[in-house]
Amino acid sequence: MNTADFSLRHIGPRTADQKQMLETIGVDSMEQLIHETIPDGIRLTSELDLDAPMSEQDYLLHIYDLSKKNKVFKTYIGLGYHPTIMPAVIQRNILENPGWYTAYTPYQAEIAQGRLEALLNFQTMITDLTGMEIANASLLDESTAAAEAMSLLFSVRERDQKKAGINKFFVSEHCLPQTISLLQTRANPIGIELVIGQDDNFDFSKDFFGALLQYPGKHGQVTDVKSFIEKANASQIKVAVAADIMSLVKLEAPGKFGADVVVGTTQRFGIPMGYGGPHAAYFATKEAYKRDIPGRIIGVTKDANGNRALRMALQTREQHIKRDKATSNICTAQVLLAVMAGMYAVYHGPKGLEFIASAIHNKAVTLSNTLQNLGFEQINTSFFDTLCFKADAKKIKAEAEAKKMNFYYPNDNEVVLSINEPTTLEQLNKIVSVFAKSVGKDSIEISKISETNAIDKQLERQTTFLQEPVFNSHHSETELMRYIKQLERKDLALNHSMISLGSCTMKLNAAAEMLPLSWFKWGKIHPFVPAQQAKGYHAVLKALEDQLTEITGFAGTSLQPNSGAQGEFAGLMVIKAYHESRGDHHRNICIIPSSAHGTNPASAVMAGMKVIVTKSTEKGNIDVDDLREKAELHKDNLSALMVTYPSTHGVYESAIKEITQIIHDNGGQVYMDGANMNAQVGLTNPGNIGADVCHLNLHKTFAIPHGGGGPGVGPICVAKQLVPFLPGNPLVKTGGDQAITAISAAPFGSSLACLISYGYIKMLGASGLKKSTEMAILNANYIKKRLEGAFETLYSGERGRAAHEMIIDCRPFKAHGIEVVDIAKRLMDYGFHAPTVSFPVAGTMMIEPTESESKQEMDRFCDAMISIKHEIDNISKDNENNLLKNAPHTMAMITDDEWLLPYTRQQAAFPLDYVRDNKFWPSVRRVDDAYGDRNLVCTCAPIEAYMEEV
Template sequence: MSSNSPVPSSADSSSAASTVASPVFADRHVGPDADELARILDVIGVASLDELAQRAVPSNIADRVADSVPDGLAALPDPLSEVQTLARLRELADRNTVRRSMIGLGYYGTHTPGVIRRNVLENPAWYTAYTPYQPEISQGRLEALLNFQTMVADLTGMDVANASMLDEATAAAEAMTLMLRATKNKSRRLVVDADLFPQTRAVIETRAEPLGIEIVVAELDPALDGVGLPPGDFYGVITQIPGASGRLVDAAPLVAAAHERDAMIAVGLDLLAATLVTPPGEVGADVCFGTTQRFGVPMGFGGPHAGYLSVATALTRQLPGRLVGVSKDADGNLAYRLSLQTREQHIRREKATSNICTAQVLLAIIAAMYASYHGPDGLRAIARRTHERAGRIASGLGSAVVHGSFFDTVLAQTPGQAGKIVEAARDGGVDLRLVDADHVAVACDETTTEDDVRTVLAAFGAHGIGDGGDTAVAEIENRTSDYLTHPAFHDHRTETAMLRYLRSLSDKDIALDRSMIPLGSCTMKLNATTEMEPITWPEFADLHPFAPAADTAGIRELIGELAEWLAAITGYDRVSLQPNAGSQGEYAGLLAIRRYHLANGDAQRDICLIPASAHGTNAASAVMAGMRVVVVACRENGDVDTADLAAKIAEHGDRLAATMITYPSTHGVFEAAIDQICAAVHDAGGQVYLDGANLNALVGVARPGRFGGDVSHLNLHKTFCIPHGGGGPGVGPIGVREHLAPHLPGHPLAPELGDDLTVSAAPYGSASILPITYAYILMMGAPGLRRATLSAIASANYIARRLADHYPVLYTGDGGWVAHECILDLRELTKETGVTVDDVAKRLADYGFHAPTMSFPVAGTLMVEPTESENLAELDAFCDAMIAIRAEIDRVGAGQWPVDDNPLRGAPHTTECLVGEWDHPYTREEAVYPSGLPSSGARAKAWPTVRRIDGAFGDRNLVCSCPPIEAFAD
């Protein structure tokens, strides 16, 4: 692992046609081989990748390169083969000790059914899919997410649930702001139950402070007068059932008391407990939040897990995040799509209700399929068994039990003996929760066995399993309503049925396993099997995030090494891996800037300058961090207008807190003035946030922490190979310069991090997927990473050159170069022919391609990012399809096809278009086998399963759970 030994050379970039001598993995990751690279470079007019770097990347930011290794990557270890990398990860995994976890606090052991693990979590058809913004080729994952929404709504007793949240704590924080938006109560005080999970409370407190929300912690108890609510006004209440202590209470008195005080109430509900107890929605709660982790998703040292948020009907349009709805297609068939606020932060920017841009789709699908596989009876049986084993422990402990009513967690009072009991249990292979010197908590779950019960009781000195005679365990099973009644939760109980269901759903989608996904600003690259394999190893997957540090030495070493590598790559001094999405990284970085100014006595600094072209989450994040957004104009070429920037800096003076700049720009170019922009902001006392969404154009080429950035978030699900999973998981760590390091995220249960600014439920965020990025960096090494970046830039310029005669490339940098992506301008074509960017996007599905990013950052355009993973044949197939589509547009423009009836407006076309009546001016063959479709058989024909979906109909007739069986009658 030494970084001082010679580094094997990458593909010799001094000669395009040279023999590739790079590590084997880099050859497998980077699509174009030496011959293909030579052809690409010939088209774009350079002789080598090094020459491309010299001509495309501004010299004022470029890293010096010696012996194929740029300065920023010299500290990285030598690249390893795939076999060696797995051996290294096995070494780290073996340093973890996996005990039976009975710690609880929102993280529980669970059995992932093998058919779901193999066919969802380990299946690239699911984990390489993108967010379903093109619903006609995303019907499988949309149906799975609709199942998730139905599951959550049914179990919580609410009307509507969204398509998942980042984790339980951030779901609670979103509930806090949702209630503030929805209430007519003018107070900004929020009551938080003292029995809330500590990590959830920490995230709420972090989110509340910049927004001016006062948190009042209270001991809520239905047995108390007024249930313990404090005097004075407050707009909302957040409580949890069961609580962190395991106490289980009736939600009805809490809800009634809150409403009597003109406050709304959000309840954190354990969904497994909800199979037995009356859900809060049935007694009038306004919001429910929580996690679906215990529905088949491993603990994974903290994540990723799908949080949830559900509301009453009146609050539907206040829901943050994504909402899957039912609509119909052009033929009147039922079809699914994202509804209402989808990507609202791009539209509303600083007025957005949330900065969330991702969800936890892959994990939500696993949880939904877990519920389908077990069905309501199976879930109820798991819940009863969990409660029974907790009851046996309580029976054995007798009068030591603190709460008479509980679901899975028993709190025992053990004066002065808690530490010894926890150690005794550890010796028996079980981790308990040390609450304090006098209390121990024991959490049971699906995996708890009779032997575990015996071990726990022995640790307490209560040998023998209780039979219920010593302590009366309160009857908790009082739910009378049905749930999960839809056939989706009854028809797939056998492995055969589930296997075929999962296959039928994935066949309805286009993911990276079938096609290039050329999405600008999203970087859909290869997620290698070797990178993915370790995440299901028990030594990583089965770790509780609050397990003793001695038992998690391997994952902690991996986290430490990865943070060091990412710091070296980006040029920053410190990295935090806690943010579990890019949006959370943005937020954490801006909070660090805010706290830095406050620490310096500059409380007045609250202005954040954001270019007009910026990603919509930037503005939303700035507002969430307590800043005011001021927009900076862009020039016609897409660059930041430095004159307007200077004017805005002068106007706001010592109120300037920060600027947020995406680099390379959202327009896909390297702005040469970036160092001047950073210097101007610094001279005015502000800080520079460099958005890392486009870091795939910088790794091994330039380092934001060295050319002016103070903080950046890094999208590990873009640049560093963590898969998108249909719209999540993501990881958005932040890198900072040393002066911001004291303000990195902390955690109340991780003393090594401090306890300030908690942004995610787990100390290290979605830790179980960090081995993916670790493996990628380790296998690529310094030369491989640089080669990947420059190959991506070369491919983007190749597409721009090939398509420039057919679609204008909207923005280029000096010399006509683009960075890792290019924007194709269709606006004039639309004016001339009536063919829209939507028509082109839908028509690409007939050619077997996912569409590029539509109308961002400029309406009426397509933003194309090929990534380094695609070989020349795939690049050419995409270009050929786009050229063929241009020919179709010309036929519309020439009047050969009417504007309202042509292959583009009719796209996409399904197999049903091959039969029945046909009354269109274009032929069936032109519809389903267009002329630009490759005929070699190298790319199999992909068939969309629905025609174009009527989005407006879906919003007018909002249905966000599984439709009744009658809907399928025809």
């Protein structure tokens, strides 16, 4: 065995296992299986043109050498990104812990109580600091959150008869430039007119439905949001505030002044800058808007015993359910980062945060006073951490960069600098020396930090925050480490067992891919530093773009979209820009098969398109005749087709080239959803099939971990004619010559996470990538064969094969009174997370084992499923008191003195011998979803609740 071959570590089944699996399926070779699975007409005829695969050791040396090309200056740029101090206990026990980073989105609440509690802490932290009534469990970045705030206010305006039909939205020119750019991207397709101007000059005309303020402003001035909101409310104008989370420790909560929405990023709470992400944004609003709030909300409910339990609340808002009518997208979250930011607040508590925020403010005041004594005019009259000086920007820049410091230079006559948590007294003196030298003066030495306050009295914080016990109990490392471990034990992640979620591709996130994320030369780079300071990043990002371009068979790639949903939207916006460049502004019809992902129609609506749905055949394929009819009917206005390949039903449709040709013949472009790219890499590709743009889920096919529901990265790869329109950024040159405005806040999206996919491709190489795809297909067909007779596979290819996933039909078990959700909950007793439930077909399960699972693990899963089928066979329809309906069974149930159930404790908890060796105990019984929605509580219990219990 070649121990340097990474593919042997990434791929699960050993050579002997593969032979047995092929025999079980009934084929002689892997080539025969692939031939019977993938249509010949779309197979690649040559190998991918990629570098030779590296060993793990060689790759780590390579990525370390690249990191040295990044220059880590002391950075005071601000603009929404700040150097931070990540507590080591959080780095070691969450960021670097597969128990946290390999978990899936918490749809199965009973085995996700740990991260649900961590996210409830996050929501509580946000509602406390913002003064709002309800918060979600994170969004992608601050700019995206601001755009979601605009969209929410636009949606709810129709309920106000006085505002119906009004489409103007005011944006303060003090907002972050990347936010303004992203607002432009999101406003135009849905008919919002942006008006950008000065807060002070706003006339509060009734022609506006909403406004967005930055608090403090981009150059540091603490805006008088109190007066603005009062005047806006008088004119029935709703106000969103983008607020710096750390400043809210010192500034009064916008909610106390009547804000309707408060958004921002939690990056300052211990998260590395990572050249732009990933970071968890926050979104808080009034409870009246709870059904309009984007993203996931964690709510309190009860389980079957009436005990407190947590779950994702109000899920009917989501795109997989409501499709084009959705108000929420579950994909737009950064759970792992939200967990870390929440733990930062748990670790420091209110007093610790007050100390940190006061230290930042005091250092800023001290610096301001010192530089004013040197003769520099400081423009901000009220500020938290950011100072704006009138000065010769060119001279300052030269001196600062010579001393390895970065400031922000909005123009030739102003210099802006933001003080941060790691800033020291020594660094303050270096800053003073830079300014002094620029005007030929002796520097003034700072010997002591002033405690003078520079915040407007009427805006100083009076409201207490984080009084709940969780934020006042875990301040030693021992206590926090144990609390994190306590939560981790409640969660089933990939470090325990296979998570065979169809469409979600829960594959190995190799340790060698993950290690560089903790290295400071990757973590401490601000996204807006000069390019020569980020040469290591640019080398990786350019190489990754080239790798993905080659893999997809396209001509160009943008890494900017920081989730799969953002990738969908970006792809459609690029198509829209292409049509408009040709004078085809009227092309707004988007054809979407009925079997498509729920995110597809929602993204099309966001892009200002009208959705036309086409039929599926009985075999689950696209109805080509219906597609042709609708394409020809709408040919004058056809913009795009959105198609998933292999199909969402887990089949390689042989008519795919005919389908793409029909769209092209009628003037449209083809968008391919990359959710199932794990079944294409090295064997076929979107370019070969005839697509024009494809988004990729790097957190699926390319090994970025799901992190409990984020981070994700969703780059788009495009054909030659679409390259000029790839998205840009207002501060860093990126994208095409005719770039659309920003899709995410950072120029390259979640750059730090992109290191993972770069390493995955470098270590596998062309041969390993192809082998991985083949093994994903082998594993899926092996499970399909093993489950034959117990569970019917709903759809198969023309030769009876599945792609990399398959859908099993659980609807026949209704005859026994058993629903698919009962099977999902019973699997927990066997130590498994359920496959994807009731998507894309109600009453089914979609299973995707990936290439990383061993034959032994797949056999355990199949044994569990077959055992459950036997349990179902022994249930009469009228018997509600059975193993499946009562599942999952908790340790408390099994160890209770009383046992009145009509089956044994062993049948409940240890149904197969293997379970005893590695038993996972769900921490709550089945949760009551309906109760949680009727009685929505989405923050931690206050101290009074604990006192009442005592």
